[in-house]
Amino acid sequence: MPCPYRPVDATKNGYQVLQQVGDLAQAIAHHPPTLNDESNILACESNILAHESLNLGNEYIFSICMSATCNNQFLTLDCAYKLGGLVEMDVSLIVSNILTPPVLAFFLGVVAVFVQSDLEIPPPVAKMFSLYLLFAIGFKGGVELVKSGISQEVILTILAAMLMSAFVPVYTFFILKIKLDPYNAAAIASSYGSISAVNFIAAMSFLNQQGINFDSYMVAAVPLMGSPPIIVGLILVNLFTTDGDKREFAWSDVLKEAFFNSSVFLPVGSLIVGVLTGESGWHKLSPFTQDLFDGVLTFFLLDMGLLAARRIKDLQKTGSFLISFAILIPVVNATIGLLIAKVIGMSPGDSLLFSVLCASASYIAVPAAMRLTVPEANPSLYVSTALAVTFPFNITVGIPLYLYGINLFWS
Numbered sequence: 001m002p003c004p005y006r007p008v009d010a011t012k013n014g015y016q017v018l019q020q021v022g023d024l025a026q027a028i029a030h031h032p033p034t035l036n037d038e039s040n041i042l043a044c045e046s047n048i049l050a051h052e053s054l055n056l057g058n059e060y061i062f063s064i065c066m067s068a069t070c071n072n073q074f075l076t077l078d079c080a081y082k083l084g085g086l087v088e089m090d091v092s093l094i095v096s097n098i099l100t101p102p103v104l105a106f107f108l109g110v111v112a113v114f115v116q117s118d119l120e121i122p123p124p125v126a127k128m129f130s131l132y133l134l135f136a137i138g139f140k141g142g143v144e145l146v147k148s149g150i151s152q153e154v155i156l157t158i159l160a161a162m163l164m165s166a167f168v169p170v171y172t173f174f175i176l177k178i179k180l181d182p183y184n185a186a187a188i189a190s191s192y193g194s195i196s197a198v199n200f201i202a203a204m205s206f207l208n209q210q211g212i213n214f215d216s217y218m219v220a221a222v223p224l225m226g227s228p229p230i231i232v233g234l235i236l237v238n239l240f241t242t243d244g245d246k247r248e249f250a251w252s253d254v255l256k257e258a259f260f261n262s263s264v265f266l267p268v269g270s271l272i273v274g275v276l277t278g279e280s281g282w283h284k285l286s287p288f289t290q291d292l293f294d295g296v297l298t299f300f301l302l303d304m305g306l307l308a309a310r311r312i313k314d315l316q317k318t319g320s321f322l323i324s325f326a327i328l329i330p331v332v333n334a335t336i337g338l339l340i341a342k343v344i345g346m347s348p349g350d351s352l353l354f355s356v357l358c359a360s361a362s363y364i365a366v367p368a369a370m371r372l373t374v375p376e377a378n379p380s381l382y383v384s385t386a387l388a389v390t391f392p393f394n395i396t397v398g399i400p401l402y403l404y405g406i407n408l409f410w411s
Helices: 012-030 091-098 101-114 123-148 152-176 182-193 197-210 216-224 228-240 251-260 262-289 293-344 348-359 365-373 379-410
Strands: 047-056 059-070 073-082
Touching: 091 101, 091 197, 091 379, 101 197, 101 293, 101 379, 123 197, 123 216, 123 262, 123 293, 152 182, 152 216, 152 228, 152 293, 152 348, 182 228, 182 293, 182 365, 182 379, 197 216, 197 293, 197 348, 197 379, 216 262, 216 348, 228 365, 251 262, 293 348, 293 379, 348 379, 365 379
Parallel strands: none
Antiparallel strands: 047 059, 059 073
16 A cells, blocks of 8 residues: 655645555565666656665565656655565654644643643533534535445445444453443443544544545444444343343333434434535535634544543543453454455545544443443443543554554555
8 A cells, every 4th residue: 555645735636646656656665676777667657756775684675755746736755665564653653643733632631630720611612512523524424425426335334334333342242241240341332332423533634634535425434333332232231131130121212312312313414415415515614614623623622631531530440451441442443444444445544434433432422322221331431431541542542553554454
């Protein structure tokens, strides 16, 4: 796969040219030219600015700097390859991800709690930020769905997303059941089968920062991964509690909570609005849905930092088992997601978004449903692990780590 590329004033067509240039760089990595031999690359309509090679024992390391011109716009690509994959994980990628306004705002909220500041985002304002982000990503996804059409890749992606959201609660339930009762195990497993839309939005922001193209129709998977884990979790509770503890659920209330809570209903509804209005609707709403997006995301993550820091005290009740679970399981789920993405044939950008969906955990929709249907479960366990551990891990280290995994799988 091509390295993360750094376009200069790039258009969409420019990204496509860089994709081809990156594929060429991979081909060269497997057939390295000598310092004076550029015969293998004369057929490419791009320029080799500089390249050098280094033989380290049995490993051949090759770096190349390339340029391409598309629509009179200049683009550059700088890669370092060894046979079989990238040379090393670029730690600066993690640093650059942390040093962005939204992520720094998250840590600002954490610090505010630790120093006992009176900083607070009023709940109605925080709710408005959440609704705005859900509407904006759903609307853009609908517009992009019109552009791309209902292709085989779109259908496979959505089906894979729904299957993952149903599979994750099952296998994580049996891991959690080693230390926890069925109620808490099912509630936590359901949270990790579901998704966090804010993790997804942070991944989109990260891809934009890195100049990596992706298809916005991926947002269609966001609401569809929210409902199956709730239903699977309740089935697990019924199967693994004793006869005396079994009780009837009001399935009408369960299904209503699973399919019509705001984190599911609003992205689906705004996606439909985007499909119906298309490009004309996008141009009319772009000052609202696009220009304000990063600013609202920054303030929303500030509020998330405040909430996460207040939940840290609850982690004392979880012990090392759940803390380890909250860090390792997202990595496992992301790896499974990347393997699925590779089989389906997703692009690197889409693969990152899919892996982040698989790796995230719900701290809004699923907890609301679990409080209603499984009151025996302790909210401090399934909320604090998702919000105070998994969420910070994903937006700081996880997203760059998953991109590194893509670099390895796709090379």
